[in-house]
Amino acid sequence: RKEVEQDPGPFNVPEGATVAFNCTYSNSASQSFFWYRQDCRKEPKLLMSVYSSGNEDGRFTAQLNRASQYISLLIRDSKLSDSATYLCVVNLSPSGGYQKVTFGTGTKLQVIP
Amino acid sequence: GAGVSQSPSNKVTEKGKDVELRCDPISGHTALYWYRQSLGQGLEFLIYFQGNSAPDKSGLPSDRFSAERTGGSVSTLTIQRTQQEDSAVYLCASSLVGQEGPQHFGDGTRLSIL
Numbered sequence: 680r681k682e683v684e685q686d687p688g689p690f691n692v693p694e695g696a697t698v699a700f701n702c703t704y705s706n707s708a709s710q711s712f713f714w715y716r717q718d719c720r721k722e723p724k725l726l727m728s729v730y731s732s733g734n735e736d737g738r739f740t741a742q743l744n745r746a747s748q749y750i751s752l753l754i755r756d757s758k759l760s761d762s763a764t765y766l767c768v769v770n771l772s773p774s775g776g777y778q779k780v781t782f783g784t785g786t787k788l789q790v791i792p
Numbered sequence: 793g794a795g796v797s798q799s800p801s802n803k804v805t806e807k808g809k810d811v812e813l814r815c816d817p818i819s820g821h822t823a824l825y826w827y828r829q830s831l832g833q834g835l836e837f838l839i840y841f842q843g844n845s846a847p848d849k850s851g852l853p854s855d856r857f858s859a860e861r862t863g864g865s866v867s868t869l870t871i872q873r874t875q876q877e878d879s880a881v882y883l884c885a886s887s888l889v890g891q892e893g894p895q896h897f898g899d900g901t902r903l904s905i906l
């Protein structure tokens with residue numbers, strides 16, 4: 680089983696739609712989680728951290744389900760500019776501040792006019 | 793500058809040549825990562841530096857690849873005897889350690905081996 684798994688998509692959705700992505704992780708000791716966005720031929724950029732209680736930033740909502748070992752990203756009222764690849768990131772800090780960061784391979788979103 | 797800086801932005805070289813890529817992390821970030829990404833593919837972890845600890849080199853694909861980080865700041869990734877399959881975008885990221893902080897990426901170096 681991969682450490683971090685995402686559905687590669689693509690998810691093709693009309694403008695204004697709501698879309699959700701899930702990301703599963705294999706190590707139950709994982710401690711911090713993030714969603715990144717990567718535009719074509721650009722570097723990944725942090726979209727939002729994912730907190731245990733769930734968190735929202737405008738049209739974006741992130742949730743963590745530790746029992747089932749997945750995180751989710753919900754995008755409401757999709758815009759054309761949301762078209763990108765969304766990367767799930769899982770951080771495990773086993774000891775002494777050392778970090779093991781694993782990126783998923785990403786879910787591609789295409790918002791259609 | 794405020795962000796992670798990488799140079800050069802683009803590098804075209806002939807097969808068999810050595811190349812050196814540079815990364816200047818965000819000031820104060822003690823963790824530094826190198827990744828590579830081929831077109832349409834996910835990020836491939838290469839190496840991770842944290843402070844003065846021994847680096848995690850587990851992602852380096854062959855002994856032609858090496859990296860160092862001098863003075864806990866600037867890092868260079870060296871590829872010797874380049875091959876065509878080394879063509880990719882090489883991304884550097886840095887983060888704060890101890891706060892499990894997110895990584896911040898540079899713009900990358902696009903490497904093309906002819």
